[in-house]
Amino acid sequence: MVGRIFILLVALAIASCSSEDKDGPSVPDFGPVESSSSYIEELPVSSSSFDGGIAGSSSSEVVSGALQRDLVKIHSEGASVVVGTNLESAWIKDRPQMNVVFSYDFSIGRHEVTCGEYNALLASPETGIAGAVFLECDNDSLPATNMTYYDAVLYANARSKQEKYDTAYAYTGRISDADGHCIGLNGLVFRPEVNAYRLPTEAEWVFAAGKNWNPQMGWTSDNSNYKPHQVCTAEETVGKDSSFLCDMAGNVMEWTNDWLGSFRDTTVRNFVGAPDGSGLGERVLKGGGFRNASTSVNLFSRGDVYTVTSSTRAEYVGFRIAFGAIPDAVWMGKDGKASTSRMVALTDAFTLQGVTGVYDAKIAFRNDITGNLAFVDFSNGGVPAVIEIVDTIDSYHPDISPDGKKVAFCTSPEGIDGRSELYVRNLSGAGSNLVKLNVESASIPRWKVTPEGDTVIVYVSDAGNNKNAGDFFSKSTWQVPFSNGQFGTPTKLYNGAFHGGVSENGKLAVTGSRLLRAHIEDSLGNLHDTVWYNGNQVCNVSLSKDGTDRTLFLDFGGEMGRAFVGYRYSSHEQILVVDHMGNLIHMARAPQGYSFDHSEWAPKGFSELSASGLAVVSLVNADGAHEKIALVNFTNNTVMDLIAGDELWHPCLWFRPFQSVVGPVSPDEPVLAPESAGVYLYPYYSEAAAVYRLKMEMFWRYIGTSQVLVYGSSRVEQGVVPEFAAEIEMLNLGVMGIDVNRDLYFARNYGLNHSGNLKAIALSLDFDYWRPFNGILDDIIFYPGYTYDRNHNFWKDGIPSQLLERVEYAYSPSAELRYRYSRRGAALAGVGSWDRDGTEVRDDSTVTEERMAYIDSAINEIARLAEDCAGLNIHLIGLVFPQAPQYKNTGSFGLYGIQRSVTVRILERLDSLAQANPFFHLMDENKMGNHDYTDEDAVNRDHLSEKGARKFTGRFVELLKSILPE
Secondary structure, eight states, rough: OOEEEEEEEESSSOOOOOOOTBBBOOOOOOOOOTTTTTTOOOOOOOOOOOOOOOOOOSSSEEEEESSSTTTEEETTTTEEESSSSOOOOOSSGGOEEEEEESSOOEEEEOOOOHHHHHHHHHTTTSOOOOOOOOOOOOOSSSBSSSOOHHHHHHHHHHHHTTOOOOEEOSSSSEEETTSSEEEEEOOOEEEEOOOOOEEEOOHHHHHHHHGOOGGGGGGSTTTTOOOOOOOTTTTGGTOTEEEHHHSSSSSSEEEEEEOOOOOSSSEEEEEOSSSSSBBHHHHHHHHHHHSSSSGOOOOOOSSSSOOOBTTOOOTTTEEOOEEOOOOOOOOEEOOOOOOOOOEESSSSSHHHHHHHOSSSSEEEEEETTTTEEEEEEEGGGBBBOOEEOOSSSOOOEEEEEETSSEEEEESSSSTOOOOEEEEESSSSSOOOEEOOOSSSEEEEEEEETTTSSSSEEEESSSOOOSHHHHHTTTTTTEEEEEETTTOOOOEEEEEEEOOTOOOEEEEEEEEEEEEEEEEETTTTTTTEEEEEEOOOHHHHHHEEESSSOOOOEEEEHHHHHHHHSOOOTTTSSSSEEEEETTTEEEEEEEOOEEEEEEEEEEEOSGGGGGTTOOOOOOOTTTOOEEEEEEEEEEETEEEEEEEESEEEEEEEEEEEOOOOGGSSTTTTSOOOOTTTTTTTOOOOHHHHHHHHHHHHHHHHTTTTOOOOOESHHHHHHHHGGGGOTTTSSSOOOSSOOOOHHHHHHIIIIIIGGGGTOOOEEEEEOTTOOOTHHHHHHHHHTSSHHHHHHHHHHGTOOOTTTHHHHHHHHHHHHHHHHHTTTTTTTBBBOOOOOOTTOOOSSSSSSOOOOOHHHHHHHHHHHHHHHHHHHHHHTEEEEEEEOOOOGGGGGGGGTTTTTTEHHHHHHHHHHHHHHHOOOOTTEEESGGGOOOOOOOOOOOOOOTTEHHHHHHHHHHHHHHHHHHSOOO
């Protein structure tokens, strides 16, 4: 689905985008990108917005004029449409049905964007983008396919700019693969309120398509000869006028604008999908294509057989354009809550790591619109999602625990006198295990690990104005132990509310909210209280977390700050830093059009780019809204946007600390290169690469105890469940996609090189799809971790003790994927039947001479692997998975073709191999379609359900027992 991605996102010094002025938004400086095969494009400069003047009065009509050519006006204002379905047999992501009401009209392309249209715009020297891919098409009137979602977004923006509109999509950088396809847009934000070209929302697409829905008349596998056709040539279009929408049900599937979220049995106004990608980052695909049977194409389906992310591309996926603003857009997250505002992560773990040196990071903050805590877990990998902990506790000043698992917060902000409560809860969507500190008042919690190794929370009895010394010292600073989910007994530290932080050794404490006060040990070892910064007004004081005892704060453009900075500035325009004695040593300026608020030190980074320290802040726009959370880098005084929203307060950033990964544990071990060892994944990955990243982590964790390794395709993922074979230590290393070269590569170089405890290796024999130039292996092993393994002979002479930790610490895919494969690598399977998706043959069953030569070569390689296994007393088992028995009534073996007569010869050859080598075994559970796997055993035409996997795994175990020694 996705071509090889050549990305090197290293050391990106990213500056914040300022607010737009009359000349357009300023462009951030990303610094060098050290790969000629990928690059980051500057932020597109938007033209001034204006009304496009789309006219018309009929229910659907062509939009005329030079600006919106080939679009059809859809009069949807006041109308409604049903998305999703209540059919129990449908995928869970398609259920339940939901009603969407429109308060606006929109326009949509009469047909899919063609290859000629795409090349004329994006690949044009006048209107295109440097490095954009040029599509090689047999005919310019064919749909533009093999396009990522991001490619479609760039087309929409380019068309908006060509026709002097503002753009619907804003972003800060573009990442491309080796072929020029865009596989990532950093900081991508969809702006529905803009009158511009864009992709249609799912609701818009369904509303428009439903007017003339007839899959039997479109280009499907029934009549397409398994290839795309020129747009508007299907039988459905014959005799129709130019207002007829072509190819909605067939030709190619189509991108929509929406993130894939959940539906609810309710009515939503102006629905625009989920607010973010929620980890895995799935997008909504609509319609059918040339390879789908007409009977399987419907209006409610939201995707493909495989997971569809923004960087997915396939020869059967294209897009059509839409135009028009969406007023008061409503998003609905996976929690089923609808909202007209949203919080969006503007960076990802890999970009953040380029500055901090750390992948594993979390940020917590207050959503001041709701009063709830929210957070982003960047260590979750994939598309970072903002998660809000929803309850009735008004939450301020969150601080994340040293282990990253909990968050402390209080119920009153800095600068406000009076009672405050302090709580700790799990840093999770549920916010479970909520506990309250039972004291009269506690405010501004800060986690700390004492020199003795105890975890404590420092807090103050009152966080009000500290200008009056008498009032200030009537308050106090306290410390309370926290362990096993419970508070201990509080201990008073000082008179005075020093809520800006206490140093590790307790010899320095600071506070702000009017005066910059410090409790400090002098050169004689005496503790005393003082006022720094010449008594000028300050706020948002924070003591550093790196042992340097530096203090940062915000001021109001006072005399002392102006003298240090060298020019006049406005309130909160500068972050100022003093040393441990209160001397000014540094400043950083807010981006143009913004001021700072809620400044806090971040933990020490592990990159030269962050050597001088990092801080997190809220960025306040000219209207006073706290619309972003950003990272300030004092090494180069840059500001990097992290999160966008309406009112984002009190950010706290946490990094997972390095443990033993900084060096070898013994002189005999190699020093592992952090930029290579265990780095099996980068962002904007294919799903297959992400799953292999997880499987490699499992491999290194369990190889010392694994007795059986199983390699292969998604048929293996879902069909072999180690949990059903408790008496045998088994690991499922199957990954979606069929590539026999990939499976042989990993079985030989990883499995056999670490065969001390192995008794058997199994491979799925998916010969129905074996073909040259598959390329899945190349798309996986280009990541540096695989090269590093190969250069070290796959660690045949000994696995470094730190390798697993390196893998765990490197870039990781989403928690959703981790959960899916949490059963020793087996995927969680659904329910269905053999004919759930139809039983069409996706490829011509006729086997070419070239393809047959490839199959013969693959069998030869399997024979050689079997010989090598025999030399190590390891059994090699070839698995043939059952497919829909309906294929018996065709000339094809299964989904991907190959004549049944040819299949018989292949099976005979494999059986002969088993007869010749007692260490090779053929387990054919398809039996040319004459198997006993019922509908309940299947998810679809070539995958097993949970029940079917139990049956298959049970038979596999029985075979193992019969061939393995006691």
